[in-house]
Amino acid sequence: MAVVESSEDGLVVALRGLLGADAVSNEEAERRAYASDMWPRHQIWKMGPTPVRHRPLCVARPTTEGQIQAVVRACRAANAPLIPYGAGSGVCGGTMPIRPRSVVLDVRRLDRLVSLDDLDLTVTAEAGIHGMLFEEELLARGYTLGHYPSSILCSTLGGWLAARSAGQQSSKYGKIEDMVVSLRAVLPDGDVVETGSGQPVDWTQILVGSEGTLGVVTRATLRVHVRPEAQVFRGFRFRTVDEGLHALRRIMQAGLSPHVARLYDPFDTMLHSSSKSGSPAEEAGRTATGPMSALRDLFSAPVAEVKRRAPKAAIALALSVPGVLARLVEALPATCLLILGFDGTRSDAERDLEAATKLALAGGGIDGGSGPGERWLAHRHAVSFKQSALFDAGAFVDTMEVSAPWSRVLEVYRGVRAAVSPHAFVMAHMSHAYREGCSLYFTFAGYKGDAAGLERLYDRVWAEGLTAVIRCGGSISHHHGVGLSKRDAMRREHGAGLRLLYSMKDVLDPSGLMNPGKVLPDRAVEG
Amino acid sequence: MAPPVTDASALTDLTRDYTREIREATSFPQALELGLGKGRLAPGETLSARSVAEVCITLAAASRFGGHVRLGPAQGPDEVGLRLDALVGITDVDPTSGLVRAEAGVTVSSLEARLADAGLTLGAALLATPEARIGAAIAAGAWPGAAMRLEAVLPDGTPLCTPLAPRRATGPDPDALLHGLNDRLAVLVAAVLRLDPRAQQSRVEHVKGPPSALLEAMRVLLRDHRLDVELSATSDGQELTVEVSGDDARFDTGLALLASLRAVGAVSVTGGLPAPPLGRTEVAGWRRLQSRVAAGGPVWLHRIGRHGAWLRPGPQGAIDDPWLAQARAALDPGAVLRHDDAPLRRRKGRAT
Numbered sequence: 001m002a003v004v005e006s007s008e009d010g011l012v013v014a015l016r017g018l019l020g021a022d023a024v025s026n027e028e029a030e031r032r033a034y035a036s037d038m039w040p041r042h043q044i045w046k047m048g049p050t051p052v053r054h055r056p057l058c059v060a061r062p063t064t065e066g067q068i069q070a071v072v073r074a075c076r077a078a079n080a081p082l083i084p085y086g087a088g089s090g091v092c093g094g095t096m097p098i099r100p101r102s103v104v105l106d107v108r109r110l111d112r113l114v115s116l117d118d119l120d121l122t123v124t125a126e127a128g129i130h131g132m133l134f135e136e137e138l139l140a141r142g143y144t145l146g147h148y149p150s151s152i153l154c155s156t157l158g159g160w161l162a163a164r165s166a167g168q169q170s171s172k173y174g175k176i177e178d179m180v181v182s183l184r185a186v187l188p189d190g191d192v193v194e195t196g197s198g199q200p201v202d203w204t205q206i207l208v209g210s211e212g213t214l215g216v217v218t219r220a221t222l223r224v225h226v227r228p229e230a231q232v233f234r235g236f237r238f239r240t241v242d243e244g245l246h247a248l249r250r251i252m253q254a255g256l257s258p259h260v261a262r263l264y265d266p267f268d269t270m271l272h273s274s275s276k277s278g279s280p281a282e283e284a285g286r287t288a289t290g291p292m293s294a295l296r297d298l299f300s301a302p303v304a305e306v307k308r309r310a311p312k313a314a315i316a317l318a319l320s321v322p323g324v325l326a327r328l329v330e331a332l333p334a335t336c337l338l339i340l341g342f343d344g345t346r347s348d349a350e351r352d353l354e355a356a357t358k359l360a361l362a363g364g365g366i367d368g369g370s371g372p373g374e375r376w377l378a379h380r381h382a383v384s385f386k387q388s389a390l391f392d393a394g395a396f397v398d399t400m401e402v403s404a405p406w407s408r409v410l411e412v413y414r415g416v417r418a419a420v421s422p423h424a425f426v427m428a429h430m431s432h433a434y435r436e437g438c439s440l441y442f443t444f445a446g447y448k449g450d451a452a453g454l455e456r457l458y459d460r461v462w463a464e465g466l467t468a469v470i471r472c473g474g475s476i477s478h479h480h481g482v483g484l485s486k487r488d489a490m491r492r493e494h495g496a497g498l499r500l501l502y503s504m505k506d507v508l509d510p511s512g513l514m515n516p517g518k519v520l521p522d523r524a525v526e527g
Numbered sequence: 528m529a530p531p532v533t534d535a536s537a538l539t540d541l542t543r544d545y546t547r548e549i550r551e552a553t554s555f556p557q558a559l560e561l562g563l564g565k566g567r568l569a570p571g572e573t574l575s576a577r578s579v580a581e582v583c584i585t586l587a588a589a590s591r592f593g594g595h596v597r598l599g600p601a602q603g604p605d606e607v608g609l610r611l612d613a614l615v616g617i618t619d620v621d622p623t624s625g626l627v628r629a630e631a632g633v634t635v636s637s638l639e640a641r642l643a644d645a646g647l648t649l650g651a652a653l654l655a656t657p658e659a660r661i662g663a664a665i666a667a668g669a670w671p672g673a674a675m676r677l678e679a680v681l682p683d684g685t686p687l688c689t690p691l692a693p694r695r696a697t698g699p700d701p702d703a704l705l706h707g708l709n710d711r712l713a714v715l716v717a718a719v720l721r722l723d724p725r726a727q728q729s730r731v732e733h734v735k736g737p738p739s740a741l742l743e744a745m746r747v748l749l750r751d752h753r754l755d756v757e758l759s760a761t762s763d764g765q766e767l768t769v770e771v772s773g774d775d776a777r778f779d780t781g782l783a784l785l786a787s788l789r790a791v792g793a794v795s796v797t798g799g800l801p802a803p804p805l806g807r808t809e810v811a812g813w814r815r816l817q818s819r820v821a822a823g824g825p826v827w828l829h830r831i832g833r834h835g836a837w838l839r840p841g842p843q844g845a846i847d848d849p850w851l852a853q854a855r856a857a858l859d860p861g862a863v864l865r866h867d868d869a870p871l872r873r874r875k876g877r878a879t
């Protein structure tokens with residue numbers, strides 16, 4: 001696609017005047033770097049003739065809220081789209097500059113922990129603060145936010161809020177929308193709004209999840225907890241996903257709050273069992289040969305190892321016959337691993353683990369000791385950085401995280417597997433559990449010999465997967481957000497309720513310049 | 528698992544075109560007659576809706592023919608009144624997920640009675656106002672977070688359901704545009720409420736003592752510990768009465784709390800807490816709770832937890848948010864919906 005923006009653009013000059021020359025860049029390398037987030041579709045594009053499709057006009061890096069206001073007003077005056085940017089770890093194309101003359105607003109220079117309130121147990125921080133540095137600073141002061149997304153090493157507070165993020169400890173600490181008390185944001189007209197209780201409209205929950213389409217979050221106040229004294233783990237093996245789900249539900253509905261609650265389906269269980277202490281199924285998985293072993297290596301071996309142990313041909317072979325693979329996995333003498341963890345004072349954590357253990361055993365679980373949980377803890381941030389090896393092999397991998405009430409979870413699990421399995425290999429775990437239901441996290445991988453075919457396959461897998469989710473009674477996203485990738489499914493997610501969301505967009509951003517094209521489907525094609 | 532019973536399609540038929548019945552009409556009175564039946568409702572009269580479909584048809588008729596619908600008794604010949612008290616369907620109990628769908632006119636007490644067989648309860652915070660009607664309470668801003676889904680009808684008669692999911696990341700939360708807005712953007716007709724398991728044998732204890740000392744004792748304990756009990760309280764400015772309720776078999780943490788309250792001067796009392804006012808509920812931190820209690824006057828606290836509590840009475844007054852007024856104008860260009868409570872003022876200016 002021809003890129004028509006000129007480096008002499010008056011807006012770039014104006015922004016430099018506002019922020020200083022070194023805070024605005026339109027260098028080619030930067031524009032390419034900010035052309036995409038971690039949406040796996042970009043990896044497919046990289047295999048074809050047009051790897052970079054949409055570059056921003058420039059990247060602006062303000063250091064204060066006042067500067068953000070100035071940038072917002074300048075873009076408005078120049079009728080240029082503005083895209084708030086955290087760390088670009090989003091996986092839905094949320095920061096992609098799809099309209100010409102888009103300015104990317106990187107908020108990472110607003111990175112202070114502003115204050116801690118020991119009485120209310122709240123923290124106030126600027127939106128650009130880096131996830132892990134934020135948590136480490138809290139831990140050093142004796143607190144925790146309890147928010148540990150797998151991307152904590154490469155995401156920001158503002159990005160978490162904008163995309164309704166969930167951490168690995170959400171079963172106890174909640175998602176980011178449960179943690180936030182209030183926030184400040186620069187609105188599309190450049191004014192600042194401060195939300196909080198005492199106002200008739202809960203603007204916090206309208207700005208949270210808006211993915212940069214209603215304004216730029218500049219700071220937020222969130223609930224924190226006293227740093228837990230101890231954490232304890234126990235793993236259990238169940239014969240079926242159904243049995244494991246039943247036990248997990250009983251535990252959540254007994255009022256227990258495990259900080260870690262993860263139930264893996266049979267194949268995902270196989271990946272999580274690297275020691276010799278597993279079940280016969282895990283042993284079978286470990287010793288599998290042929291396409292099964294290629295597939296196992298694809299998902300579980302370190303990046304460098306994948307290329308050595310699972311050559312392209314084996315990956316292609318394995319993923320070319322996803323239906324056969326699905327049947328092979330089903331034929332394994334399967335078990336499902338449930339990892340439970342409790343934190344807090346040592347006595348509280350142990351008391352709750354004991355109560356949960358009773359329920360797990362009563363539900364048919366076999367006690368697997370503390371090993372699986374401790375292994376998970378040791379690798380909790382290492383799991384997700386293996387994409388490139390798969391893409392190198394001409395395949396794609398992506399994840400679809402959805403949610404449903406307990407009465408629908410099994411149906412969603414089966415429905416998505418049935419819909420996706422003919423086209424791609426699919427496995428799942430349930431890692432965010434609540435009293436009323438949980439999230440289902442599907443990982444799927446597909447292969448086609450050429451980039452165009454791969455992209456078509458990718459679209460088909462998503463379309464059929466999301467259709468199955470909605471048909472079976474689930475919600476299309478639990479924590480990755482909507483961005484571009486799920487935008488068109490929003491019509492089915494919200495139905496006529498979408499009109500409420502459009503009304504907010506129209507009121508706050510009548511010129512439609514804030515992160516255009518994201519979250520809300522185009523009204524022109526409204527059915 | 529039990530079969531799924533909380534099914535959107537069984538609730539409000541979202542695919543149905545509620546204007547179908549009034550397609551042939553040429554005036555507001557005729558549309559009401561065609562849609563609702565002869566003699567059921569005419570301009571200047573008030574309808575006690577028996578189904579969500581009747582709400583949709585009434586609004587669709589008004590929207591199409593320039594009529595108006597007042598939530599409450601009709602006050603003039605160009606409008607009809609609409610009451611929701613007769614919307615009393617409790618259509619789905621989902622014991623697996625701990626959810627129930629109740630229509631707007633259902634009272635807390637009648638719903639609680641229906642839940643007994645399923646082993647579920649609405650919990651102390653909702654049971655504190657047994658006469659409250661689900662729709663009015665949520666529209667008024669009571670019970671933040673108690674509903675997992677809201678169902679409403681837009682001013683042009685289109686029904687909507689917000690997504691049914693324990694948590695989601697699908698844009699801004701549309702519930703925030705329905706909860707506490709007194710039906711300004713859409714008429715709330717039903718809610719799917721979150722429930723607690725009902726204890727085999729429940730236990731309730733009350734203690735009374737100096738407000739700030741008791742609040743502080745609760746804060747300190749909750750800071751580090753998770754309790755297996757539900758905590759409510761009310762203050763008349765002089766004394767705070769605390770209610771500790773839960774499952775008798777798991778009351779240990781409740782006893783620990785009672786001991787720490789007694790240590791700062793609480794004494795046991797009998798009798799329950801008075802019912803709180805129904806309006807808006809504030810989710811308040813400890814600092815705010817302390818200052819509200821210290822300021823005197825009656826105050827109710829529910830769902831007391833690590834970070835504070837529900838505080839009632841919450842903020843009072845008209846909903847005079849300027850953006851809301853604009854959103855309303857967009858969703859209801861014919862000003863179909865009329866309200867008895869304070870008007871929605873259009874104010875210039877921003878929150879900051």
Ligand SMILES: Cc1cc2nc3c(=O)[nH]c(=O)nc-3n(C[C@H](O)[C@H](O)[C@H](O)COP(=O)(O)OP(=O)(O)OC[C@H]3O[C@@H](n4cnc5c(N)ncnc54)[C@H](O)[C@@H]3O)c2cc1C
Nearest residue numbers: 086087088089090094149150156158159162165166212217
């Ligand atoms: C390896 C990996 C693992 C992941 N694991 C998880 C996980 O466990 N849990 C989870 O929830 N997510 C996960 N994600 C997804 C991603 O990390 C989250 O969506 C995260 O919240 C994005 O944060 P970010 O700062 O990178 O935001 P970005 O990707 O930069 O932006 C995301 C969206 O938010 C908007 N935005 C960013 N900052 C602001 C702001 N200040 N104001 C307004 N809008 C803003 C952007 O415009 C965009 O629409 C994972 C991603 C990767 C690559």
